[in-house]
Amino acid sequence: MFEFASPNWFWLLLIVPVYLAYELFYKSRKVVRIIHPSVKLLKEASGHSSLMRFLPLVLRTIIILLLVTSLARPRFKNKQTEIVGRGIDIMLAIDVSGSMHAIDFQPTNRLEAAKKVAGEFIKKRPNDRIGIVTFAENAYTRCPLTLDYRILNLTMDSIEIDDNANGTAIGLGLGQSVARLEKSDAKSKVVILITDGRNNTGEIEPLDAAELAKIYDIKVYPIGVGSKGMVDFPYKDAWGRTRYQKGRSDVDMETLDKIAEITGTRKARRAHNTKELEQIVELIDSMEKSTVKVNTYYQHRELFGIVLILAMIFLIAEAAFRFLLRKEIP
Secondary structure (H helix, E strand, C coil): CEEECCHHHHHHHHHHHHHHHHHHHHHHHCCCCCCCCCHHHHHHHCCCCCCHHHHHHHHHHHHHHHHHHHHCCEEEEEEEEEEECCCEEEEEEEECCHHHHCCCCCCCCHHHHHHHHHHHHHHCCCCCEEEEEEECCCEEEEEEEECCHHHHHHHHHHCCCCCCCCCCCHHHHHHHHHHHHCCCCCCEEEEEEEECCCCCCCCCCHHHHHHHHHHCCEEEEEEEECCCCEEEEEEECCCCCEEEEEEECCCCHHHHHHHHHHHCCCCCEEECCHHHHHHHHHHHHHHCCCCCEEEEEEEEEECHHHHHHHHHHHHHHHHHHHHHHCCCCC
């Protein structure tokens, strides 16, 4: 942002019209007496042209403007913020197994609903490091803990359901999240675990991963997604058309409750639709608030030196015109 640190100096510009009036209306009316006139002498006295005689006046006016501007101290001001203290480190562990295709959530399916709600959650946590783990048959760190929310949102947008997976490894997903948080020195460490199924594959059992989280003082908020009973699942028929068939939603809330109990978050929560998922995530957001102090300060880049250099250049140009081109004596 551009500003003037001492703008009151601009009151000095009131002398500019006074100076111009003096030069144009008073000084120019002085009578010059020539004792031995001649045509040649008059041509030399008149200068190079009628316009050229105004050039020194223009240059002096510019010099005055530049000098006053330098006194007003032009500068660029950049706002800087410094975060004092640490926020909360949060890993989002999101189920991407085939059952997340179920269309009992909006806008399209369970995964898209989870991505939408997680994206809104990220926007509300500007001072916290957040990372993303996805899991189905295996678990992968899609984004390590970061404050770069541009990268985080791009990663979230790119998450897709793993149609080639044969199972849901909740234990691996939680274990991978714990591994990303174990060395963190944040005041609070949190995993938000979103799944619509039960653990049926993977080398790590969910409750073993929960015990590991407890060792490293990591709180886990499990969320089961999916309406009860039979729900519609999309599939492609022989002609590539999207069809729907009924399937049972099988969320292992008992295991999720035990994970919450072990890690100190009391009880898992279940969302039957997008609205309930939003409410659950908002509740977690309110429970896990980070206390950080943000100091605001400004960095300034002074420009008065550049303006003074410009004034000197115009001063030299005005002197060169008067003393060299017009051969005047000071």
